[in-house]
Amino acid sequence: MSTDRSGTAAVPRALRGMAAVVLDTDGVITDSARVHAAAWKTAFDGFLHDRGPGEQRPFDVRDDYLRYVDGKSRLDGAAAFLRARGLRPTDAEIQSVAARKERLFTEHLRAEGVDAYPGTVRLLRTLRAAGIPLAAASASRHAGELLEQAGVRDLFDTLVDGTEAARLHLPGKPDPALFLEATRRLGVPADRAAVIEDALAGVEAGRRGGFGLVVGVDRADSPDTRAALLKHGADLVVADLAELLVSED
Structure with a gap:
């Protein structure tokens, strides 16, 4: 993990300028x-x-x-x-x-059970060390259980899952309501937050919500999927979130 001159962890280049990061669960954080x-x-x-x-x-x-x-x-x-x-x-x-x-x-x-992707865990720990607030947001009612099983629940400041979405009557993706609720809880405006998603509906929700950065995740590393994610609103697409840590300086 690199640090800046003050000795604190450095924010990866792609996420600099972002005051918070919201991540989907399935396929982004866990292999579910x-x-x-x-x-x-x-x-x-x-x-x-x-x-x-x-x-x-x-x-x-x-x-x-x-x-x-x-x-x-x-x-x-x-x-x-x-x-x-x-x-x-x-x-x-x-x-x-x-x-x-x-x-x-x-x-x-x-x-x-399920596991968390190692590259995602590395990114989460880097962002936490840099003081960046983190939220998990998922349409799944199992999101909290998945994060607990994968051993990463404590890395997030808040979680908005399917149970919360139903309680609050939030419309589903591609409506950005789920992500906007997450940033509301973090106290950060959408245009200063990043969304990380692997679903077409999810990246479209990030774009519709006016988020400062939308990162698409394509685990299959497929040209067709990458093109679809970009078309639906991703600013950049990676095969693994560890790629965001390659150029931190």
Whole structure:
């Protein structure tokens, strides 16, 4: 970790000028995005098969996950994907698919847990040492549990999760309400805060919210995904948050 001349930790170059940083949870802080995607695949593919074997292509854990469900609430994600397949699901069907996905995800979480990405932990510790307030913001009701399991909950000054979003009646991404609530709690205006997201809906929310910097995370390091994140509002895209620490001086 580099320090400035006063002996305090230096803020990474890309984040200089930012008075706070807000991070999404799944796929940014913890490796839980892959678990979410796998649970969605089982739930969606089962539903599509029941509607008519062979009539619908299966759920793609990368492209469909990123495009339709990543960063959204379970009900919004289920509805978006099924409607994108040309279906007209009832509210009961949407709730059923979302509930099955929730059961599958919870079973995996309880059995195996999740880890935090080492590069993200390094960045978080650097920012905390530099005195930068940090918030985690996620549509998932499991966000707090995920952060606790990964051993990083204490690195954040505040958490706005799916339970809080429901309590406060916050609209889901790409609406920026979740992120704006996080910066409100930190006491920092959006234009002086950075958002770090891996979801298209999330980077779009950061852009709509007028945040000073929107960082996209593409774990697959795919040119197509990078282009999509930039198109939806990311100022820069990295494959791992450790990349932000490479040029600190």
